[in-house]
Amino acid sequence: MGKVCVITGASQGIGRAAAIRMSREPDVSTVVLVARNADGLEATAAAMDHDGTEVEQLAYDLGDLDGIPALVRGIHERHGGIDVLLNIAGYADPRSLLDTEIDNIVKTYTINVFAMLVLIREVARLMYDRPTKILNVASTAGITSRPGWLAYASSKAAVVSMSATLTDELAGTGIKIYSISPGRTATELRRKLAPEEDPTTIMQPSHVADVIAQLMSDAETTLDGQNIIVRMRA
Template sequence: MSVALEGHCGIITGAGSGIGRGLAEAFIAAGAQVAILEADAAAAEQAAEELGASAVAYGGVDVTDPEAVEAAVGAAHERFGQLDFLVNNAGIRHEAPFLEHELEPWKRTLDVNLTGVYIVGQAVARRMVDRPGRILNIASIAGLLALRNRAAYIASKAGVIGLTKAMAFELGEQGICVNAIGPGVIETPLIAHYFQDPDRTKLIVDSIPLGRWGHPEDLAGPAIFLCSPAAAYVTGQFLCVDGGWVSGKGY
């Protein structure tokens, strides 16, 4: 069974930069057409222009806004005539000690990272009526492990893992497979400040058995597989793509 995506069309949220941008490039290289749903309209347009004719931008779309999501997903479905995959990648992070974590960033983080997956997932799944669709949710190893100063982010990503299982359980009768991957430390603009701190970079590398942090292209293979015909009997699963970080605490 092929892992190629030739003739497949779908949506990647938050694909204006970082992980989403890398996945869009990889999916197109595998033969897919990709609709970029992105809050930053300029970033969406730039990404689509750089990715070429196989990409289309739907910018200014906040994944927490059901009406905006419905309009963009409907437009993508009409343009392509089908939706074979969705990658729920859009996400934010807020860092603060638990006792100093304010309520508004808590709510916003859960809204974008968890409720956004629910909103976009519903809109896309309703259009995967006559074909075996694939939904891939981008969670995090933070959904399994506690990290300092990231209470909202951790709660949201743990929720994504649980929601993935719930979606898989209910959408299986439609032939839709729903899975999640948990990136480890991936070098993107979202965490660029990590790599400007020598002590933090050493801590990161020392915590990863493979001895390096990840790059967006490290996620491409697992993501393409889980969105391809080759993953036709894989659903409800959570795969860590972290260089081995969660394999053990060490000393």
């Protein structure tokens, strides 16, 4: 029986690229796509290699934290487990300190940190003592100074710390936690935030997806608990 891979943020960007890449893995039989945008999920599914791979689309707003346990249980019941969880969904609305409102911080942390934590907790409850890999997408913004990006950068720093902590807490359970911090990547969000930037000069989502696939393979057994920086060098 092949692996079940769940991907959040799957309607665009790195999430879409990861879905396309994971659908090509010979040991992945099911890919579950989760995102708010149903049309984006349809586009992702259409771009995937479907030969022998089951694809389920779940239009869900991860800002609804209370509904996440039922979401995870439903996936587990329908597919018999969750072998890989890719936490890629993210939110950014960059503002300077004096322009930052509490609502902006709460929304950023809800999607980037709290939803991720609840997803991990629920998967851990169901997959305890079973081989499972969970990958959290942080950002180089979380490990460098980013003036004007207070809420986003600090939320990604929280992802890095959370991943390291959970690696130790879940040691011996069969659950491995990975964290990656991509640099500038040509996603839809990046185009909105930096419209003057030439997207061909920076990393593509497919580059990040290739790294994700390598880390999620059975051959990788040593890099969990580390924050892996992913960037393209000239």
